[in-house]
Amino acid sequence: MIVDLLRHGEPEGGQRYRGHGCDDPLSARGWSQMERAVWGEEEWQYVVSSPMQRCRAFAEHLAGSQALPITLESDLREVGFGDWEGRTRVELQRDRPEEYRAFYADPVHARPSGAEPLEAFRRRVEAGFEGAVASLAAERVLVVAHAGVIRALVGWVMGVPDDRLFQFECDYASRTRLHRHPARGWRLIHANRV
DSSP states (O other): OEEEEEOOOOOOSOOOSSSHHHHHHHHHHHHHHHHHHTOOOOOOOOEOOOSSSHHHHHHHHHHHHOOOOOEGGGSSOOOGGGGTOOOOOHHHHHOHHHHHHHHHHOTTTTTOOOOOOOHHHHHHHHHHHHHHHTOOOOEEEEEEOEEEEEEHHHHHHHHHGGGGGGOOOHHHHHTEEEEEEETTTTEEEEEEOO
């Protein structure tokens, strides 16, 4: 099985911390980014998506246009950012500089107030992913998700510890490919292709 992980495009409101408590729709630019990302691809047999509208709307559009079955998997929601939901990096650097620096120095222990713990997030994502694709007979699957979800899955496949997840760049509408080998399990084929 080959699984393409597609990050959603740019949401309305530009770059800000959006977990599962902030659900802006895709902007016009975000729709264009997504359409470019999948242009010419017609080999997928199944679509799985986060239920957040910045993923779901495009996933449902693509599945409908290609007559593909689709599943919404709630465990593929983005990590919760607590008090940072809806805030921009500039705002946090200006208003909470020590908290911001502490988070990037130690994202496991210096979580924003009310944020989902990374370990719990990773367990949720891994279980949701495995549950969504394990029983599929499809050879090619598209998963439309979030940067944090894709980082968690790459970290799971590569054995990357929680504190290193934010070292992996995941651009809007980028694609990351995983392959499930019958004997060797999941492998990373490529990452963050735009």
